[in-house]
Amino acid sequence: MIKITGLYINFMFNILSRKNKDTIKIAIVFSIFLLSGFFAILSYRIKKNEIKIVVNPLQRESHTDITVPKEEPIPEPEAFVELTIPYLRDRKYESKIGELTYLDESDEYYSYLTSYDSDGLKINGLLTIPKEAGSQSGWPGIVFVHGYIPPDSYKTTENYSSYVDYLAKNGFVVFKIDLRGHGESEGEPGGAYYSSDYVVDILNAYSALQSSDFVDKDNIGLWGHSMGGNVVFRSFVAKQDIKAVSIWAGAVYTYEDFQEYSISDGSYRPPSEESESRKKRNELFETYGTFNSENDFWKKVVPTNFLEGIGGVVQLNHSVDDPVVSVRYARNLSSILMSTNIKYEVNEYPSGGHNITGDTFNQAMQDTVDFFKEHLVN
Numbered sequence: 001m002i003k004i005t006g007l008y009i010n011f012m013f014n015i016l017s018r019k020n021k022d023t024i025k026i027a028i029v030f031s032i033f034l035l036s037g038f039f040a041i042l043s044y045r046i047k048k049n050e051i052k053i054v055v056n057p058l059q060r061e062s063h064t065d066i067t068v069p070k071e072e073p074i075p076e077p078e079a080f081v082e083l084t085i086p087y088l089r090d091r092k093y094e095s096k097i098g099e100l101t102y103l104d105e106s107d108e109y110y111s112y113l114t115s116y117d118s119d120g121l122k123i124n125g126l127l128t129i130p131k132e133a134g135s136q137s138g139w140p141g142i143v144f145v146h147g148y149i150p151p152d153s154y155k156t157t158e159n160y161s162s163y164v165d166y167l168a169k170n171g172f173v174v175f176k177i178d179l180r181g182h183g184e185s186e187g188e189p190g191g192a193y194y195s196s197d198y199v200v201d202i203l204n205a206y207s208a209l210q211s212s213d214f215v216d217k218d219n220i221g222l223w224g225h226s227m228g229g230n231v232v233f234r235s236f237v238a239k240q241d242i243k244a245v246s247i248w249a250g251a252v253y254t255y256e257d258f259q260e261y262s263i264s265d266g267s268y269r270p271p272s273e274e275s276e277s278r279k280k281r282n283e284l285f286e287t288y289g290t291f292n293s294e295n296d297f298w299k300k301v302v303p304t305n306f307l308e309g310i311g312g313v314v315q316l317n318h319s320v321d322d323p324v325v326s327v328r329y330a331r332n333l334s335s336i337l338m339s340t341n342i343k344y345e346v347n348e349y350p351s352g353g354h355n356i357t358g359d360t361f362n363q364a365m366q367d368t369v370d371f372f373k374e375h376l377v378n
Contacts, residue, residue, distance in 0.1 A: 084300035085301070085302075088234070088238035095204040096211045096212075098114050099115075108130060113125075114126075116205060118205070123177055126156055126157065128168035129214060140171070142167060142174050143206050143223070145222065147249075148192075151181050163365065192228075199231050206220060226354065229247040233253055236303075236312060236314070243313070246317065247315065248318070249325050254302055256291075260328075316347070318356075319351060319353055319356050323354060
């Protein structure tokens with residue numbers, strides 16, 4: 001190959017030195033023909049592996065050592081994950097009691113209007129503080145959660161006043177909260193069973209009591225009625241260190257019970273079609289369908305699927321003649337708790353209706369006081 005190249009250079013030098021146009025043209029045509037043949041032979045020999053192209057090892061190493069990381073796709077968050085017990089367990093709840101505005105007093109306690117923050121919303125409430133001296137660690141506290149009342153009819157100082165009075169005069173700090181959208185509390189009422197808004201309000205209220213200097217932060221319980229029973233029980237399961245919960249005429253613990261027993265509440269007013277809560281509920285059902293115990297998403301919503309590791313105690317109070325929420329809700333939950341390590345008690349009353357009033361009221365309230373004294377008072 002080297003000899004041929006030398007001859008070709010010598011030939012071209014002689015041709016060009018003559019400076020004859022015809023000769024130069026012949027030389028150019030000859031050069032093109034020769035180069036074409038050269039590259040054809042070279043290509044053929046490379047294909048036959050007779051000639052190997054060697055890359056500088058240093059260059060090869062520098063290229064092969066560089067790896068471009070693949071971008072992992074960011075998973076989409078699960079729709080409506082905020083309804084699930086795992087989510088409610090993982091998130092934080094931090095709040096404080098706001099300014100106390102004196103309202104009234106009895107021989108046993110003072111009453112104040114106050115508020116606390118729940119995820120940026122101002123939630124109002126009625127707070128009672130005993131007059132007699134508490135222990136060095138403070139008084140035992142109860143977060144009191146109302147049942148369903150049409151939100152625009154709810155009155156902080158009127159609804160459940162006799163229930164609060166009975167607990168307050170027995171030495172408890174009672175914090176009766178106005179769930180979001182009720183009374184003067186900010187936000188929209190999201191409903192209980194297909195929203196976690198009220199659970200968040202309850203656990204932020206619990207945190208607010210814990211942060212106060214007049215409540216024993218290790219001895220705070222929950223009380224809930226009717227709809228409040230659902231969100232109180234879900235709160236109890238979400239925050240596993242709550243010591244005691246008392247539920248009056250509660251409903252919807254397994255969600256299958258809701259399908260089986262339903263609720264007959266003539267006072268219920270569904271949210272308007274234009275309300276945000278109604279739109280979210282419709283979207284929930286469009287995404288996952290109505291409740292199905294075999295659906296992976298719905299399994300994570302049901303509190304009775306997450307009872308392992310809970311250390312608190314449960315009290316279920318229910319009237320047999322309740323026309324709104326069947327006593328079968330309490331009996332069904334009782335049968336589930338029986339197979340766990342959770343301590344519980346069930347009190348059935350022959351009369352009293354949905355609110356457990358009349359002759360049964362005092363008995364049910366005393367049962368509740370005794371329950372909280374046993375488990376919240378050291």
